[in-house]
Amino acid sequence: MSKQFAVIGNPIEQSRSPELHHAFAKKMGITIEYHKRLAPLDGFLASMQVFFAEGGVGMNVTVPFKEQAFAACAQLTERAKIAKAVNTLWMQDGVLHGDNTDGQGLVAAIQALNWNLKNSRILILGAGGATRGVIYPLVQAGAQHIVIANRTLARAEQLVADLQHSVPSAQLSAIGLDQLSGEFDLIINATSASLSGDALILPESLQFKAAYEMAYGKASSFLDQAQARGVANTDGFGMLVGQAIEAFYIWHGVRPELKDFL
Numbered sequence: 001m002s003k004q005f006a007v008i009g010n011p012i013e014q015s016r017s018p019e020l021h022h023a024f025a026k027k028m029g030i031t032i033e034y035h036k037r038l039a040p041l042d043g044f045l046a047s048m049q050v051f052f053a054e055g056g057v058g059m060n061v062t063v064p065f066k067e068q069a070f071a072a073c074a075q076l077t078e079r080a081k082i083a084k085a086v087n088t089l090w091m092q093d094g095v096l097h098g099d100n101t102d103g104q105g106l107v108a109a110i111q112a113l114n115w116n117l118k119n120s121r122i123l124i125l126g127a128g129g130a131t132r133g134v135i136y137p138l139v140q141a142g143a144q145h146i147v148i149a150n151r152t153l154a155r156a157e158q159l160v161a162d163l164q165h166s167v168p169s170a171q172l173s174a175i176g177l178d179q180l181s182g183e184f185d186l187i188i189n190a191t192s193a194s195l196s197g198d199a200l201i202l203p204e205s206l207q208f209k210a211a212y213e214m215a216y217g218k219a220s221s222f223l224d225q226a227q228a229r230g231v232a233n234t235d236g237f238g239m240l241v242g243q244a245i246e247a248f249y250i251w252h253g254v255r256p257e258l259k260d261f262l
């Protein structure tokens, strides 16, 4: 029987992970089986444990279980500890390991676009789990100053206070979403506004050279505004592929090339 992999979430029907991992495996000459696994909202742990007890090798975790996956791991990578969320699980010598490849996926997608991160000034909209997961990898890739703007200012301030000691080489600051202004190399939309179809307003006083929308396959007022200004912009498909490549690398020890799957 070929090695078994899965992505677990609720809902899970929309997941593109099986198709990506099968494409990577084909390209790298590896045989795998990768399935979607729907867990009940109160049944993540049981479903995950059954998967590994039945010989499953690796599992991706998506909404809303990434924090529960983090809590379930006995061994975590540094970036997963900082993210406090896990999207990639594997069993090694009977010990459940967890990593978070979302941030590295974003970095790889940005680098594939040849957008500069070294010494960059980045504005991230949103202060939820999606933002928390990408700060450390962005800093490792060279970001110098990261401003986190959130509708609820206190949440951005809390995130900065929480992360400042983990990323001492970068300057982090928090502002309200109604205080957007200044000049940035890159602006990243990590809010769930596009998922719920809500508009975000980028004022004229806010200048930026590139815009990254973490969501994909959704109408995005954020991307519409970047487009209208003639600024380089993209949705989050590259990040999705990038995080999947990093998970594939953890499980198989070989790294497919991002550009082959965009």
Ligand code: ATR
Residues within 6 Å of the ligand: 125, 126, 127, 128, 129, 130, 131, 150, 151, 152, 155, 177, 190, 191, 192, 193, 196, 198, 199, 200
């Ligand atoms: P995730 O894990 O995807 O980051 P989350 O933790 O629910 O999800 O966070 C969602 C983020 O999107 C938050 O920063 C939220 O702002 P608040 O903290 O003020 O709630 C932001 N968000 C959601 N809908 C938004 C909207 N319509 N306009 C602006 N920000 C929005």
